[in-house]
Amino acid sequence: MLPEIKLSDGRTAKFVRKPKAADASKAVRIAGARGNEIDRNAALLAQIVEIDGQKQVMEDMLNLNLDDFGELNEVLQFGRWEAAPKKAEGEGTEDGGEEENFTQE
Numbered sequence: 334m335l336p337e338i339k340l341s342d343g344r345t346a347k348f349v350r351k352p353k354a355a356d357a358s359k360a361v362r363i364a365g366a367r368g369n370e371i372d373r374n375a376a377l378l379a380q381i382v383e384i385d386g387q388k389q390v391m392e393d394m395l396n397l398n399l400d401d402f403g404e405l406n407e408v409l410q411f412g413r414w415e416a417a418p419k420k421a422e423g424e425g426t427e428d429g430g431e432e433e434n435f436t437q438e
Contacts, residue, residue, distance in 0.1 A: 334415070336408055340401045344385045351414055356380045363391055371395070374406050 360376035
């Protein structure tokens with residue numbers, strides 16, 4: 334099963350397939366001559382990820398929260414193609430409670 338990632342805005346991003354070399358080639362063309370690595374990765378992700386069942390384009394991926402984009406990109410870059418096991422209630426902290434999310438403002 335391919336990974337699904339819950340985005341910070343509540344939507345679900347689902348990898349619909351693993352990328353192929355042709356997808357990488359197309360991503361370079363989509364990003365264009367001035368495109369950087371982020372643009373190319375966004376173009377590649379757009380070809381293999383659907384958000385809430387909807388196909389995406391490069392600009393959609395570039396408009397994601399940076400943490401969400403990073404999480405999707407991590408799957409792409411490090412080949413984490415197996416769906417992560419879902420954590421049980423209270424799992425993930427030493428005391429079994431909820432993890433706190435701290436953000437800088």
